[in-house]
Amino acid sequence: MYELALEKFSGPLNLLLDMVEEKRLSINEISLSEVADQYIAYLKALEESSKEELASFLVIASTLMLIKSRSLLPSLKLTEEEEVDIKELEDRLKMYKFFKEISLKLGGIGKLKNHLFGREAYAGMSYFFSPPEKISAENLKKAISDVLEILPKVNDLPEDIVERAVSLEEKMAELKERIEHSFSHVFSGKTKIKDEEKVDVIVSFLALLELIKQGFLIFEQKRLFDNIEIKKYE
Amino acid sequence: MNNLEKNIEALLFVSGEGMSISKISEIFGKNDGEIEESIAVLKDHLEKDHHLAILRDGDRVSLVTSAEASKTVEEFAKEEFSGELTKSGLETLAVIAYKGPIKRSEIDYIRGVNSSFMLRNLLIRGLIERVRDPKDQRSYVYRISADFLKFLGITSISDLPDYGSFAQKLEDFVSSKSTEVQG
C-alpha cells in the first residue's frame, strides 16, 4: 500500500512518476505494469477526493489496467487505439518528468534570491488631471459588466474529464469480458492443450490469480470439478 | 566606477524618491564623507555618459533624468497619459468606481491579473487617488478622484448606473476569496 499523503502529489502523472522513480525504474511499458497495482491501490485512498481530482487519476488508471492485463496475459489483443493510449502515457510521463526536473532547477535558482529590480513606473513624475475624452458613466458600466461576466466560478468542473471517467467503468467491464473470453478457450477443457500452449495456460492462470488478488475479478466454483466462473467484483 | 559607486546607483535607482546621505552611509557601513565622494564620482560619470543626473535636496539625493532628456520624457508622457484608456485600464477604473475604496489585492483578485502598473497610470492621470486604509493604517486603498467624478458629471459615486447591484456582486465575489485554494 502506498503510504504517502495525497497533498504531496500535484496530479496523477506526478504520482505515477514518483512510483516509477522510487523503484529506480526507467519509463517504459514494463515498469508501468510493475507499478500499476500500486497506483490502483492508491486510488482507493482517493475516494474521498473531489470528483474532478479523482477523475484525472482514473483516466490514467484505465491505461495502466490495459498495460497490466497485457503483461500478465500476452494473448490479450489490444485495439490500435489502446496501443496508442499506452504509447501516449509513456510519452506523457517522460515529458512530465522532463518538466518536473526543470521546475526543480527553477526553484533552486529562485532560492538564490538574485532577483532583479525595476524602477517604479513613472517614479518622480507628478500627476496631472488628464481624463480620456470619451469616457462616460455608461462606459464604466459596460466595463464592469464585462469584468463580472468573466469572474471565475469556484466549482467549474471541466466536463470532458468527467465524461472520460464515466467511460472508464465501461472500459473496465469491457476489459473483463475480453479477459473472460481469452480464458474461456484456454480453460474450457474442450480442446486438448498442446505442449507449446502450456506456457500460455500457466501465464493465463497466473494472470487470473493476479487479477483476483487485485480485486478486479472474483471466481466461483460451486462444486468440486465444476466450471470455474469468473465474475466482476461488485 | 567601483563596486560601491555602482551599488549606490542601483540603490537610488530602485528607491525612486531617493535617500538621505546618512541612510546610505548606514546601509554600506561607511562614513558620510566616503559616501559623498562616491556620489561625486557617480555624478561625474552620469554627466559624461548618460542623460541621468543626481538631484540634491538638502541631505537627500535621488536619481533623475537630466535636462537633455526632457524633450524625450515629455514626448513619452504625452503618449502615455493622453488619449483613451486601454481595455484593461478601463476595467481597472470601473472596478475602483463600483467597489472603491478598494485594496490593490482585491482589484487583482477581481480582475485575475496584476494591476500595479495600471494603477500607477491611473494615479498619474488623476483619475484615482490612493489613501490610507481607515481599517488598517499600514495599507492603502484606491478610490475615484473628486476631479474625475466631476468630469463624469455626477455628484456621488452611487449615481453610477446600476451602482447597487454591481457593487453587491463584486462584494460577493471578493468575500468568497477565503475559500479559494492558494498555489
Add this chain to the structure above:
Amino acid sequence: MNNLEKNIEALLFVSGEGMSISKISEIFGKNDGEIEESIAVLKDHLEKDHHLAILRDGDRVSLVTSAEASKTVEEFAKEEFSGELTKSGLETLAVIAYKGPIKRSEIDYIRGVNSSFMLRNLLIRGLIERVRDPKDQRSYVYRISADFLKFLGITSISDLPDYGSFAQKLEDFVSSKSTEVQG
C-alpha cells in the same frame, strides 16, 4: 554613448515597466534595427560600468538592477517577490517558460491536472501573462512575464537552464525508445 543611446536609457528609466522596441522606434522616429543597435550598445555599457542591466522579454525591453546588486537593493525596492512558489506553481511556470506561448489545454495535458486555479494565481502575482492566441483570436495563450525573469535573476528567457537546446532535449527525452533495461 551617443545621444540616442542616452535618451533611450532615460526613457526606460522613466517608464519603469519597459517598452516595446516598436514603441521606442516610433518615439525617436527610427527603424527597429537602429533601436536594436543602440540598445546593444547601452547593454554593453551597463554591463561594464554599472550594476544595471537591460531585461528582454519578447519584444519588450526594460532597465533593471543587475544580479550583483540584488542583496543590496532588495530591502529598498518598491516591488517585491512575495511568497514562496509551490511545487505546482514552479511546474506550471516551467511548462509556460519552455513551451510558451501555450494554451491552457496544453498545460493541463502536460501536467495531467486542471491548471486553471494555478494560472489565475500566477497571473495575479504577475509571473505570467495571458494574451490572445495569434492563431485563434477567440482563445488565449499564456507566456512568462518580465517579473518572472526578474524573480529568477536573468535578463532574458534564453538564460534559462538548457533553454537553447531545450527542443532537442525534450525530443530526445520523449522519443527514446521504451526498450531500455530497467535500472
